Amino acid sequence: MQTVTRETLLDKASALLASGEVSRVLGWKKGEFAYDVTPAVFESAEEMEKDFVYDIFSGANFSKYLIKETAKEGKVLVFLKPCDSYSFNQLLTEHRFDREKVYAIGIPCDGMMDASTVKALAPEGLVSAERDGDNLVIHTLYDGDKILPYADNLPDRCRHCKSKKVVAYDEMLGENGDVVDSHRFDEVAELEAMSEDARFAFWQNELSRCIRCNACRDVCPACTCEKCVFDNPKSGVENKAISDSYEEKMFHIIRAFHVAGRCTDCGECSRVCPQNIPLHLLNRKFIYDIDRNYGDYMAGAEEGSRAPLVNYKTEDPEAADVLERGDK
Amino acid sequence: MMKKCPVSALNTVLTALSGVAPLYLPVNGKGKDTRAKYTKYEDGMIYSTALNTVRSAKDFFFPQTENLVNFKVDGKNIEIIDPREEHEDFILFGVRACDYKSFDVLDRVFLSEPVDSYYASRRAHGIVFTMACTRPAETCFCTTFGIDPSEPQGDVSCYMTETDVYFDAKTEKGEVVLAKLGDLLADCEESTVNEQKELISSRMKALPLSSLSTEAFGGDKLDKLFDDPRWESLSESCLACGTCTYVCPTCQCYDIKDFDTGHGVCRFRCWDSCMYSEFTKMSAGQPRLTQMQRFRQRFMHKLVYYPANNDGLFSCVGCGRCLASCPISMNIVKVMKTLSEEAEDNGSK
Numbered sequence: 001m002q003t004v005t006r007e008t009l010l011d012k013a014s015a016l017l018a019s020g021e022v023s024r025v026l027g028w029k030k031g032e033f034a035y036d037v038t039p040a041v042f043e044s045a046e047e048m049e050k051d052f053v054y055d056i057f058s059g060a061n062f063s064k065y066l067i068k069e070t071a072k073e074g075k076v077l078v079f080l081k082p083c084d085s086y087s088f089n090q091l092l093t094e095h096r097f098d099r100e101k102v103y104a105i106g107i108p109c110d111g112m113m114d115a116s117t118v119k120a121l122a123p124e125g126l127v128s129a130e131r132d133g134d135n136l137v138i139h140t141l142y143d144g145d146k147i148l149p150y151a152d153n154l155p156d157r158c159r160h161c162k163s164k165k166v167v168a169y170d171e172m173l174g175e176n177g178d179v180v181d182s183h184r185f186d187e188v189a190e191l192e193a194m195s196e197d198a199r200f201a202f203w204q205n206e207l208s209r210c211i212r213c214n215a216c217r218d219v220c221p222a223c224t225c226e227k228c229v230f231d232n233p234k235s236g237v238e239n240k241a242i243s244d245s246y247e248e249k250m251f252h253i254i255r256a257f258h259v260a261g262r263c264t265d266c267g268e269c270s271r272v273c274p275q276n277i278p279l280h281l282l283n284r285k286f287i288y289d290i291d292r293n294y295g296d297y298m299a300g301a302e303e304g305s306r307a308p309l310v311n312y313k314t315e316d317p318e319a320a321d322v323l324e325r326g327d328k
Numbered sequence: 329m330m331k332k333c334p335v336s337a338l339n340t341v342l343t344a345l346s347g348v349a350p351l352y353l354p355v356n357g358k359g360k361d362t363r364a365k366y367t368k369y370e371d372g373m374i375y376s377t378a379l380n381t382v383r384s385a386k387d388f389f390f391p392q393t394e395n396l397v398n399f400k401v402d403g404k405n406i407e408i409i410d411p412r413e414e415h416e417d418f419i420l421f422g423v424r425a426c427d428y429k430s431f432d433v434l435d436r437v438f439l440s441e442p443v444d445s446y447y448a449s450r451r452a453h454g455i456v457f458t459m460a461c462t463r464p465a466e467t468c469f470c471t472t473f474g475i476d477p478s479e480p481q482g483d484v485s486c487y488m489t490e491t492d493v494y495f496d497a498k499t500e501k502g503e504v505v506l507a508k509l510g511d512l513l514a515d516c517e518e519s520t521v522n523e524q525k526e527l528i529s530s531r532m533k534a535l536p537l538s539s540l541s542t543e544a545f546g547g548d549k550l551d552k553l554f555d556d557p558r559w560e561s562l563s564e565s566c567l568a569c570g571t572c573t574y575v576c577p578t579c580q581c582y583d584i585k586d587f588d589t590g591h592g593v594c595r596f597r598c599w600d601s602c603m604y605s606e607f608t609k610m611s612a613g614q615p616r617l618t619q620m621q622r623f624r625q626r627f628m629h630k631l632v633y634y635p636a637n638n639d640g641l642f643s644c645v646g647c648g649r650c651l652a653s654c655p656i657s658m659n660i661v662k663v664m665k666t667l668s669e670e671a672e673d674n675g676s677k
Contacts, residue, residue: 031657031662032536032537032651032661032662032665033466033467033536035657036651036657036659037657038565038656038657038658038662039565039656040561040564040565041561041564041565060656065565115652115657116652116653119652120362120363123363123378123379124378124379124463124465125463125464125465125466126465126466127466127536141463141465141466141531141535142463202359205358205359206359206360206361209361211383211392211570211574211575212392212570212574213569213570213571213573213574213601214569214570214604215567215569215570215571215655217569218567218568218569218655219567219569219655231604231605231606232606233606233609238606240583240585240598240599240600240604271655272567272569272571272655274382274571274574274575274653275361275382276360276361276363277360277361278360
């Protein structure tokens, strides 16, 4: 159950706005339907009272917006769910925003729905959806109501949640949780167990759908280069087009390499993909490999931690050791 | 004369159609994405009645990438090679009324002088079977733009009930194709689908976006809308990705680039997005420097610039794809509602 409600957050934000502690609030703004919540900047309690929402669709990770928001005058209030707080720490580790200009409120989370997940459950005319205890209730235009177990129908990133613990905050609302093991590497292990041909076919089928909209990159809290190499005509690799149906593998694999060791596994890439490509599996593969080779490491768990890939140790395994182990 | 076949015989009809010309139709996907996408028909494939395909039908006439011309360099000679294949007729089955209307929007761009021969060739060879929308979604708002999903246009317009599929030839091309199906289709009265039409109309009226109005927009609204302060808040969380432009059936911007093949050049055209920082970059730079300006461009194009140049026709067809796929759930409906409110507040429209 969500122990923190919209009203809790609204009261807190209103008080901080009134006292002048913060001048703006990063929050979720209600949409036309239940699921189309938009990240927004609120400047007054009145605006929040009118449009602020906090419900099962308040899943967007705000951490990356802090780069832009902290460049402005005054302090900004941000709500951090556990996974957002890992991105928050990682961005701080990379000196991407000014911590002094943020007031961070930690909020517990036990899984958020997203538009594509609920639309998959009710593809024809979704009126609204809400949580009722352990159930997800979906109201449809033509097929009446559907009642489904909430936890079982969460998007992959939440079903395989890495942590219920908010790792960075000025103030925690509700009870903080713990790091959890919800088998997030199971699917990576399944892919590794496939034959090379089957694995290639799997990724070919998934990645060939890419339309090169760049949403995965643009939402990614680890992708904060001021000028992405793929946007730079002078780089020689700027690619708006797909030269063949599988050329996109290069873009996604290069991107996964680029964020390896820095990816906090927040799953935003897969959430935003309009083609439903399970991009987070590429990142998880890297996290899995890093854990096996260098010991468990979670990017963003601690501000300022040195990622194994940029932290040479004499006991680091040699390539031959990894080869001998036969990792896929 | 309207024709029909039982739903149980649809696959026989589709197989026969695929014998007339290559047939593309919505089929549910395999793998992680099971939503419908246009697929080349093979025997046994199941037509997906999903309301909308993930990608729009514009792909068939304006593909995401196409090679325009190749140059082969040999010593001091440059050979110019036209890589175009001779297009053959093809059938698109199951196009919704909104997507069909998008072809009209694209035609006005690509078929006006100078005619885009690549696009024109595909259009000339495409035979379109539309399908009436028995179950419109909450994200549908085609009626806002004067589209009637109970009367879809096309070469053949189809209706589907639980028991039967109806075919109504609207053009000579459509009649020729239906004639080739011979006995597979039975004749029936046009009034047979009246009930279906009424059902669709009443469902459209009941949709949450049915009252969305274009009153605040149009070719003469440039001065009023361009400097509206609300563009800032509407665009503030835009990620600058190209999702909305690439799922959109009417977005038609492209870039032409040369790819160095090592022994020549491959000149290709690919979709481009006004949301991208490098869009229309010229030697003097990019004309729209901020994301607010780029965001505004997209909606002004659809709601003001395009109608100004095309007899008042808006270049949105209300298919709802952007509503379902924008990563931050910002979309043309929110833009229209917000800017319409503002107009009311000022007491002037």
